[in-house]
Amino acid sequence: MERSLVKKSETSLSTAIESIEGIFFDKDMKPFEVPLWMETLVGIDWTLLHISPLYYGWGVPQGDGSPVILVPGFLANDFYLYDMYFWLRRIGYTPYLSNIGWNADCLNVLVNKLAETVSKAHE
Known part of the structure; x- marks a missing residue:
């Protein structure tokens, strides 16, 4: 049916x-x-x-629960990635938003924020 x-x-x-x-x-x-x-x-x-x-x-095809980190493009933030975040979750992955805020900061700051997200996903 x-x-x-x-x-x-x-x-x-x-x-x-x-x-x-x-x-x-x-x-x-x-x-x-x-x-x-x-x-x-x-x-x-x-x-x-x-x-x-x-x-x-x-x-x-269903995912195996692998972590996926979603990083926004230049001058963007995590907001527009929510549809992809929920879709990845629906099909069996473990998505993480980058939590870097606006992707327009200094590279050192962005790398540090992204490293926190990577370590959270790695746990």
Whole structure:
């Protein structure tokens, strides 16, 4: 029963994504050619992510509990990594946020903060 429900939702999702991609996205378009107004479609991306079976860990190989440290990109913080954090936890890993604050500090400070997180993950 659960398997057929997943298959049916994957088919419906695939159909929905294909119809949306056909309207809004041209696969041959280079990043610098994408019009700025397409940034307003972030809600569609967010919705498609959250209705995907993969987001809930269905059909994804389960992790073995290994620690994973999530480090934000330059000038970012841990906030935008929460979706990935919870997804990794759902599929069986032990994720850790970096706790470095904004990734714009001196390298020595960032390394010290990250070393604390690494030692916490190593325990």
